[in-house]
Amino acid sequence: MFQNLSFWLPIVIIAIFILSSAIKILQEYERGVVFRLGRLVGVKGPGLVFIIPIIDRLVKVSLRIITMDIPAQDVITKDNVSVKINAVVYFRVVDPAKAIVSIENYIYATSQLAQTTLRSVCGEAELDEILAHREKINMKVQSILDRMTEPWGIKISAVEVKHIDLPQEMQRAMARQAEAERERRAKITLAEAEFQAAQKLKEAADMLAQNPITVQLRFLQTVSELATEKTATLILPLPIELLRFLELPKKDTSSSTAQSSQSSKT
Structure with missing residues (x-):
């Protein structure tokens, strides 16, 4: 019995190992690129996938969007200003077979290509354009990356410039310009x-010149408003007509005095 057990136990272990290596489970966001004796067989998944042990090799590829930071790049703009610019790239694999067969490491390759493209695009623009039209820079970098990574089975979803680091003297100059x-x-x-x-004021003066009575009405309104204040002291100008009226009695008095002196002489 023990001899039979020692005979069958290794066989069972080998069978379990072969069976476990022949069955693969792929998630909904995963695909498996299958190679048979070094040749591409196809893409399988998601779910339960069977392969031939030893003969087949399965490479898993994630279809989810990958977020990749672009380190700060030293860029000299078109107007000869030295700045540091970093960004973030969002991309995903749309063709797993191309991503594995066409290039050795698609993540590293996309990272290097994004860095060189960012430096190239920003170097062709002036500083004011980079600061004021950041969305335009993003779209241009995305378009170039998307075109160049298409043979790798990569789709660039978005590119966003995160930060633009300016020299201190440039920051002070821009602050003075803004002020x-x-x-x-x-x-x-x-x-x-x-x-x-x-x-x-000109319109008001023209209106008052056309209607002199308006000046007097405004004057009376101002006087009535000031009269409501108990502490207010009003000094009103005396009309010239009243002064002329007061001069008349003086003339009559002088004439009567002259007549009386003449009568006394006679």
Whole structure:
């Protein structure tokens, strides 16, 4: 009995090993590229996959989007400004067979290509364009990467510039420029306000000149408003007509005095 057990036990162990190596389970986001004696057989999965042990080899490939950081790149822009730019790339495998057969390490290759493309695109643009039109830079880098990685079975989903590191002197110069721009806008706004106020005053003066009675009505309204304040002291101008009226009695008095002196002489 023990002899039979010692005979069958190795066979059972070998059978279990062969069976376990022949059965593969692939997740929904995975695919298996199968090679048989070194030749590409095809892509299998997801689910339960059977292969021939020793003869077949299965390479798993994930179809999920991969997030890859691009290290900070030293870039000299078109206007000769030295900056450091880093970004992030989102890509995924759309053809597992090409990703395994066409290139040795598609993740490393995509990373290197993204770095060189980022330096090239940013080097062709001026600093103001990079800062103001970052989305344009993203789209251009994505388009180039997508075209160059297509033979590898890679699809570039998005490229985003994360940070642009400027030299200290450039940051100070941009701060001074921004301050000057704010002062210019403030002066323009003040000048426009003064111009509008002058226009309103001119319109009011023209209206008052056409209707003199309006000046008197406005004067009376102001007097009535000031009269409501108990602490207010009003000093009103005396009309010139009243002064002329007061001069008349003086003339009559002088004439009567002259007549009386003449009568006394007689």
